[in-house]
Amino acid sequence: MTSRFVVVPASYLFLLRGDEVLLQLRQNTGYMDGHWAAAAAGHVERGETAYDAVRREALEELGLTGIEPDFEFTMQRTRGGEPIDERVDFFFTARAWSGEPRILEPDKCAALRWCRLDALPDPVVPHELMALRSLGTGARYLTHGFEGGQR
Template identity: 30%
Template sequence: MTTMPSVDQAQHRVDVHVLLYGHEGALLLGRRRKKPVWEGHYQLPSGRLDPAEPLRAGAARELQEETGVTVAPDALEMVHVTHHRSPYGTDRVGFFFAAREWTGPVVNAEPELCEGWEWWPPHGLPAPLPPYLAEALEHIAHGRAYAEYGWTR
């Protein structure tokens, strides 16, 4: 018999991240502003999955909302999953998708939350990056599909 978790049990937040690849493998990153978590850090286009939303659809939505770029959900390739505990006490699962083809120019569609988007060479990424993201990008570069970060062992 399967039981549903009670409302007071811890919930994992699901995040979707998009690695938008440009010329010669450059990666699109933006610097966060006016956010309670990781303000001033560089981040991929990303956000929380909405209720009843498939992962790739959520990733495509977040990419469009933040950068103005349109990508078909089925064109997104899942490249990594990180199960992490943030220093702020939330349990999160981050799904990372690669986008190599898209339509539209990159714009800063949420200037109140992002200082702007820039292309960075894969071996010259900016600092600071949130530690879980820096580790996830390292795993992705080495073809590792899954990692855990921030859990007490």
């Protein structure tokens, strides 16, 4: 009997201010350290919606409340033939919130920076770079890491 693979869900929040996005510089996480990434993101916990997860992550990582996330798209991703769990990522944006974004997990986040969407820092986590470049395109479903690419 073939065992089923596991799909791991995560939610990402891109805070937008005009033509800028707030990014964090990852450190000490064991995954893409030294790369820029969404200012708030994390796994969706059991019994939690993707919307609830993104609000929780914004509070835990940035101290922000009052976020009404706008759903942008879902990304299904893998790493080719590697034996990893597959991922389903839910990407949200927000243009309004309560509080000033600040680093609440300094062990995992080296810096926060507002970056122009047309002049992103290097490097950005690859699948998040694809997501950032897809904002405003009307895409609702993206894939990353699969042979043949997008649908």
